[in-house]
Amino acid sequence: MNNSHYTIRNFRPADSDEFVRLSIEAEKLKPFRRYISSRIVAENLGRPNYSPEHDLFVIETDGNIVGYLDIAPNPGIGRVILDCWVQPEHRRKGLATRLVGYAMQRAKELGVKVAHVNITQENAVAKEVLSRLDFACVRRFLELRLEISEVCWTDFDPATLGYRHMRYDEGDKLTFIQNRSFAGTWGYNPNTVEEITYLINSSSYSPEDVVLAYNGDKVIGYCWTGIVSDGEADSSERKGRLLMLGVDPDYRGRGVGKRVLLAGLDYLKCKGLSVVELTVDSENKVAYALYRSVGFELQASSLWYEKAIN
Numbered sequence: 001m002n003n004s005h006y007t008i009r010n011f012r013p014a015d016s017d018e019f020v021r022l023s024i025e026a027e028k029l030k031p032f033r034r035y036i037s038s039r040i041v042a043e044n045l046g047r048p049n050y051s052p053e054h055d056l057f058v059i060e061t062d063g064n065i066v067g068y069l070d071i072a073p074n075p076g077i078g079r080v081i082l083d084c085w086v087q088p089e090h091r092r093k094g095l096a097t098r099l100v101g102y103a104m105q106r107a108k109e110l111g112v113k114v115a116h117v118n119i120t121q122e123n124a125v126a127k128e129v130l131s132r133l134d135f136a137c138v139r140r141f142l143e144l145r146l147e148i149s150e151v152c153w154t155d156f157d158p159a160t161l162g163y164r165h166m167r168y169d170e171g172d173k174l175t176f177i178q179n180r181s182f183a184g185t186w187g188y189n190p191n192t193v194e195e196i197t198y199l200i201n202s203s204s205y206s207p208e209d210v211v212l213a214y215n216g217d218k219v220i221g222y223c224w225t226g227i228v229s230d231g232e233a234d235s236s237e238r239k240g241r242l243l244m245l246g247v248d249p250d251y252r253g254r255g256v257g258k259r260v261l262l263a264g265l266d267y268l269k270c271k272g273l274s275v276v277e278l279t280v281d282s283e284n285k286v287a288y289a290l291y292r293s294v295g296f297e298l299q300a301s302s303l304w305y306e307k308a309i310n
Contacts, residue, residue, distance in 0.1 A: 078113040174222065
């Protein structure tokens, strides 16, 4: 079957069931597998500031959807993030190249300046395709893993830490501390209260998963945790995930980061989890040193590729 037998078009609401099937299939084949469900896919399609009818392209052949390219707009920093996947039996037909062409046109409509793609460091085929499409590698991120049983809890005293778990009506607090903690860092798109509230109320997250550190009545840091699963009931298949950790710039260098990190790890430990994973920018030396200090070990790397949009 040659390239001409494939149609690339915008996503339609009638595609939902097929797209759910394809998304779950794609996730099972990814190196860093995470459990997703039809509900999670549907929630992702309905997130704020995103239009699947404009920002999601699908490949169709013989009435079946066999690939997609999702465009995540980050207007706050003038970029889009591209996530492309094609079923293995339909690869090496130039379909990914065609999808990226559609994505570039959509990016121009959005008025952004760059497109980013994240791949595993071992993905030689993706590297070749991206280089051919004039993408350049601009950043390396590290995948770290921790056995909670190896953590030294000497610096952790719940009675004096000054922290509590987030409540459902505190989306504004999390939005504020997250934007303040990460302002100006590479690849960070400032969040809105609407976006944070949507995430917190989705099936994948819970306010309880977010630890807020306080100084009096002021939020000065946070640790956002999560639980990933392969969908099986066996708790041994569940892993903790550290999604984000930040400290107000005015309070850095005082040990707040380590204390709120330990609070987040303690929460995951109490959930019966034995392993925690996270991703950190290789150029964020302070964060990397913090994670290494409690026992996180390097497992793998991922690469960010960038292309300017003319």
